Amino acid sequence: MRAVSLAAALMLVLAGTAACGSSDDKDTAAPAMTTGAATTMAAPTSAAAMADAPFGAGCAAVPTDPANAGSFTAMAKVPVGTAAAGNPVLKTLVTAAKQANLVDTLNTLPAGTVFAPTDAAFAKIPQADLAKVLADNKTLTSILTYHVIGEKLTPAQLAGTHKTVQGTDLTVTGSGTSFTVNGASMVVCGNVQTANAIVYIVDTVLMPKA
16 A cells, blocks of 8 residues: 555655646747747847948948938938038039039939949049139039939849940949949948938949040
């Protein structure tokens, strides 16, 4: 009888241990599944945020105050011609666009990609040559429209050969956050959103082939 009682007691202990182990397994697994699901749900939001974010060392020159007309927040709310006018590093480009009567053209683009040379990019051109270009509306228009593509190109779509509004092609190489246009002009601040276009600020003026 004693042997039977001991055996029965042992079985009860083992059964209780198994039951506790089963409960612990469930308790441990549930949070892991919850955490995994939360991580999976958060990933697309993070990727989407990164896809819309400007990139490049040159972005540091852009004002951070959302109330400033040159900030990324303000630029995203207005068309590209107006957006460029508020950016402190694009003053020469805006002057040239006004000279060529292209601001309204840029603002009414249904969608576009604009390679915007910085003031420093224009400064690379000898003053006499720059003055000559600014005085020649036909040449100026050709150069400026060569910086515009008639569709929005995200960073993932940027590399490749694209036809410009001027009519000839330009070629972008690179990937991620590092791009070069026509083998010489570096994108220093890219993926800048405006109401109708994506802007890639570049460090060298692009010249169409003769």
